[in-house]
Amino acid sequence: MVGVIIFGFVLIGGIELYCWPQRPWKEVLAYLLLLGLAAALSVTIYLVPDLPVPEPLAFLAKLIMRLWQGGGK
């Protein structure tokens, strides 16, 4: 299945790049990098279905909840 996912991304990327009228190297590089990230995310989600979601501001939610409920007492 991992192979199929990667093949799908390679196919889409190949066809789309072929269809571009011009291929400036910066845009091609950014496109390939992002497509690679999308493929990596797909494979990771497939292999690790319970992958934890990053929550950079979760501590704020906990703090507000504690304050709302009476300062955690």
Next chain:
Amino acid sequence: MKELIPTRQGIALVALFTIGNSFIYGMAPHAGRDLWLSFLLAAVIALPLITIYARLHSLTYGQTLSEALTQLFGKWPSRAVALGYSLFAWRLACLVVGDLTSFVQTTSLTQTPQIVVAAGFIILALWIVKYGTEVLARWSSIMIVIVVGIILGTLVLMWSEVSFEAFLPIMYDGFKPVILGAFQVLDFPLLEPVIFFWVLDALPEKKSSYKVFLIGSLMATSFLMIIATVSLSVLGADKYVSYYFPIFMATARIDVANFLTRMELVVGVTIALSGFLKIAVCVLVASKALAHALGFKDYRFLVTPVALSIVPGSQWFVQTIMGIVESATKIASPSDVFMEVVVPLLLWITAEIRISKQGENKAGKPNSI
């Protein structure tokens, strides 16, 4: 390249985006029978913030947000802000796709993998976003008539089931549930149009942004409030809170002379239409903001990877129907508050200060940054 959007189409775009996928859920469940009060309170709180969005757009009139941000904050801070909004829009798109696929799987296509439905929505969104904002705006100006017409027609057919006693007694549990409900409605979906900074590059007049943001948001708020209150009055407060999709269950009760039944299917179609628009707008914003963050002028070449990454993302953020409903009806999350309230306030204050300083330096008062 700036894409000109007529005011009427802009209003339709904001209204349909705000309605989006939100009306399938029991909005403001914390408030129970007082949800109408939560909606009114949320509208009152949202109004100044949405006016700030409009004011900020008006201050940067004649420029794209990318140009305005670069002038306001400089090159690298503006790129950081753009990256933040790109991630925010991407996450929102993932949640909306997750909502729609779960809804479809729960109500009709029970044996179909969610990824198939998600891929369908994403391919269509990718297609329309590549055509640009103008096509999206034209599409929404047509579809809003269909969505609002169908839903209002359905609500009229439900009228015989409506019981206003479901709203009594008023505020029996105090004001706290009303406030919690209002915060939930603010977070999802009333303040989500913040991402329209990135969509509305060019409006016909400087004052158009006020019409677009305020009329669009007020239309959507009224519409959502009517849907929620009618659903609650048909089902009763207890069932409204316990069902995953109250509007769907309420419309299932329509039975006109044993002839006009199964109207919930029509509601399903409208959810697909408005949800699709929301996904498309999120993909557009994620691509545009990312293009600015990476230093590119055109965004269209980024649409495919951004859109494709939303399919696995929709399976990542929430995985069960309970998790999805919990995520949709949660009270404001910190990241949402940061992107919907804190950042726009900072941008607005900075823009006002910059303009007043320019006004002091120049003889004539400038119209924009």
